Amino acid sequence: xxxxxxxxxxxxxxxxxxxxxxxxxxxxxxxxxxxxxxxxxxxxxxxxxxxxxxxxxxxxxxxxxxxxxxxxxxxxxxxxxxxxxxxxxxxxxxxxxxxxxxxxxxxxxxxxxxxxxxxxxxxxxxxxxxxxxxxxxxxxxxxxxxxxxxxxxxxxxxxxxxxxxxxxxxxxxxxxxxxxxxxxxxxxxxxxxxxxxxxxxxxxxxxxxxxxxxxxxxxxxxxxxxxxxxxxxxxxxxxxxxxxxxxxxxxxxxxxxxxxxxxxxxxxxxxxxxxxxxxxxxxx
Amino acid sequence: xxxxxxxxxxxxxxxxxxxxxxxxxxxxxxxxxxxxxxxxxxxxxxxxxxxxxxxxxxxxxxxxxxxxxxxxxxxxxxxxxxxxxxxxxxxxxxxxxxxxxxxxxxxxxxxxxxxxxxxxxxxxxxxxxxxxxxxxxxxxxxxxxxxxxxxxxxxxxxxxxxxxxxxxxxxxxxxxxxxxxxxxxxxxxxxxxxxxxxxxxxxxxxxxxxxxxxxxxxxxxxxxxxxxxxxxxxxxxxxxxxxxxxxxxxxxxxxxxxxxxxxxxxxxxxxxxxxxxxxxxxxxxxxxxxxxxxxxxxxxxxxxxxxxxxxxxxxxxxxxxxxxxxxxxxxxxxxxxx
Numbered sequence: 001x002x003x004x005x006x007x008x009x010x011x012x013x014x015x016x017x018x019x020x021x022x023x024x025x026x027x028x029x030x031x032x033x034x035x036x037x038x039x040x041x042x043x044x045x046x047x048x049x050x051x052x053x054x055x056x057x058x059x060x061x062x063x064x065x066x067x068x069x070x071x072x073x074x075x076x077x078x079x080x081x082x083x084x085x086x087x088x089x090x091x092x093x094x095x096x097x098x099x100x101x102x103x104x105x106x107x108x109x110x111x112x113x114x115x116x117x118x119x120x121x122x123x124x125x126x127x128x129x130x131x132x133x134x135x136x137x138x139x140x141x142x143x144x145x146x147x148x149x150x151x152x153x154x155x156x157x158x159x160x161x162x163x164x165x166x167x168x169x170x171x172x173x174x175x176x177x178x179x180x181x182x183x184x185x186x187x188x189x190x191x192x193x194x195x196x197x198x199x200x201x202x203x204x205x206x207x208x209x210x211x212x213x214x215x216x217x218x219x220x221x222x223x224x225x226x227x228x229x230x231x232x233x234x235x236x237x238x239x240x241x242x243x244x245x246x247x248x249x250x251x252x253x254x255x256x257x258x259x260x261x262x263x264x265x266x267x268x269x270x271x272x273x274x275x276x277x278x279x280x281x282x283x284x
Numbered sequence: 285x286x287x288x289x290x291x292x293x294x295x296x297x298x299x300x301x302x303x304x305x306x307x308x309x310x311x312x313x314x315x316x317x318x319x320x321x322x323x324x325x326x327x328x329x330x331x332x333x334x335x336x337x338x339x340x341x342x343x344x345x346x347x348x349x350x351x352x353x354x355x356x357x358x359x360x361x362x363x364x365x366x367x368x369x370x371x372x373x374x375x376x377x378x379x380x381x382x383x384x385x386x387x388x389x390x391x392x393x394x395x396x397x398x399x400x401x402x403x404x405x406x407x408x409x410x411x412x413x414x415x416x417x418x419x420x421x422x423x424x425x426x427x428x429x430x431x432x433x434x435x436x437x438x439x440x441x442x443x444x445x446x447x448x449x450x451x452x453x454x455x456x457x458x459x460x461x462x463x464x465x466x467x468x469x470x471x472x473x474x475x476x477x478x479x480x481x482x483x484x485x486x487x488x489x490x491x492x493x494x495x496x497x498x499x500x501x502x503x504x505x506x507x508x509x510x511x512x513x514x515x516x517x518x519x520x521x522x523x524x525x526x527x528x529x530x531x532x533x534x535x536x537x538x539x540x541x542x543x544x545x546x547x548x549x550x551x552x553x554x555x556x557x558x559x560x561x562x563x564x565x566x567x568x569x570x571x572x573x574x575x576x577x578x579x580x581x582x583x584x585x586x587x588x589x590x591x592x593x594x595x596x597x598x599x600x601x602x603x604x605x606x607x608x609x610x611x612x613x614x615x616x617x618x619x620x621x622x
Binding site for chain 1 (some may be wrong): 311314315317319320321322324325326328329331332333334335336337339343356419422423427428429433434435436437438439440441442443444445446447448450451452454455457459494498502505506509547548551552555557558562570575576579588590594596597600601604605608
């Protein structure tokens with residue numbers, strides 16, 4: 001939780017208060033509106049969604065959820081997504097933390113080029129370079145496997161996370177490292193026992209970011225995975241959108257189910273989002 | 285070797301060697317753990333990013349596609365043996381042909397897509413930044429329900445991009461969407477959003493703004509909290525108005541954060557694939573495509589044209605590289621060391 005600037009600095013007039021809260025309430029409504037609308041729609045039967053009448057509730061039913069969970073391969077896709085996202089998250093945190101720490105603390109040759117490389121990787125048009133990546137993964141025998149997705153997602157998420165963590169590590173005084181070194185800790189132990197625990201907010205943001213990258217990615221998932229029982233959610237959901245007749249009622253229900261785990265991760269990370277991202281941004 | 289006992293430097297242990305290997309060695313001894321820590325990332329990036337990049341650059345000078353990729357055509361003869369002949373139409377080096385074809389508009393609509401991409405990127409990033417800054421400065425003051433507002437405002441970030449795309453496509457659906465229902469409710473004619481280039485682009489931009497503001501807001505809010513509150517107190521004692529405090533303390537204090545997030549935001553938005561791809565699908569008739577989605581459709585619909593895809597990839601990367609070099613140069617001129 002960030003500190004608010006000192007209370008009582010500026011006393012607001014009632015009009016200003018109304019304006020402030022009014023704006024924030026409006027903005028919050030816009031922020032959650034689409035989510036709520038999809039949630040409400042998912043509880044309506046198909047014919048109610050298809051009608052152009054504006055209603056919040058109509059013949060409320062869980063039938064769409066029942067259909068998605070029992071009549072489709074959704075649970076399987078869900079499990080696949082959980083596996084891919086969990087591994088991406090765990091490996092992603094580890095790799096970004098070690099890299100971020102090395103770049104933050106040690107002035108080794110190759111440090112600045114590495115930071116530049118991280119920025120350049122963000123410029124890659126994923127959708128277009130998908131074919132060369134496909135060729136390599138095929139040569140490694142990884143096509144249609146989950147490691148292919150995990151590795152691909154790491155290349156998207158790790159550069160940004162390492163960048164962010166580097167900024168956060170920069171804000172942790174190096175005197176702590178030196179004290180640990182005097183106590184006989186090697187560089188790895190210092191990192192693991194002293195610096196990493198202090199960087200918990202930034203690690204939380206990394207967890208959130210890596211999870212979300214893996215959870216919501218479509219292009220790689222559709223290119224590298226070919227059999228139905230290995231689809232991830234992002235790609236499996238496309239099955240509900242046939243060219244001419246989208247099945248909105250199932251799509252909305254599935255969308256809600258997909259969003260729940262992301263929401264859970266968000267819930268645990270949100271306390272740290274502001275402080276975790278801060279230093280990463282300031283130090284770039 | 286009279287100094288053997290006196291000289292503590294490790295290089296003295298190897299008399300007669302030039303300074304270079306020992307410097308390498310010392311560098312290794314000093315930095316090996318740093319290199320060990322970054323090695324896994326470097327390997328993964330090298331294999332999955334840089335090899336594809338260089339291969340992509342090479343492919344953009346060939347005419348490789350799905351149909352001509354095999355080097356030999358093998359036919360089974362009547363006797364059961366296999367006869368292989370060289371493929372007469374095998375892919376080959378074609379020089380700058382792909383670039384000429386793309387840039388002259390022989391394939392695709394490069395210039396139109398670039399124009400759309402520039403509008404899309406500029407509008408999205410400007411709105412992300414403006415709205416993010418506004419909301420962050422509202423949240424950066426003591427008030428009731430501050431934590432609740434913050435959670436609600438950041439929530440769109442937690443929604444996977446493809447789900448947001450579906451949600452907004454659903455809302456902008458011409459027949460059963462919320463947007464038209466609301467318009468009808470206040471007495472305005474429903475709009476067929478995807479029948480016109482600008483309204484189609486509008487839906488995509490709205491989606492992307494909704495999706496991207498939380499990141500900017502959180503980053504800027506974090507930046508604001510690093511500004512020492514003594515600065516504000518001093519300014520207040522000097523009688524500075526709220527606007528003056530914002531202009532002279534908040535904005536300069538946010539500079540480092542802003543510079544980074546604007547650069548990142550620009551790059552991310554420029555290459556934002558799923559929103560355009562899923563929300564407008566290029567409607568009407570490909571007029572709302574941006575570079576990445578247009579290139580994707582041009583190269584991968586029908587016979588997959590790998591060389592064309594690579595050509596577009598190289599062009600997009602070049603545009604972004606030029607932009608960031610230029611951006612950094614401008615910053616440096618203004619005294620930013622980043």
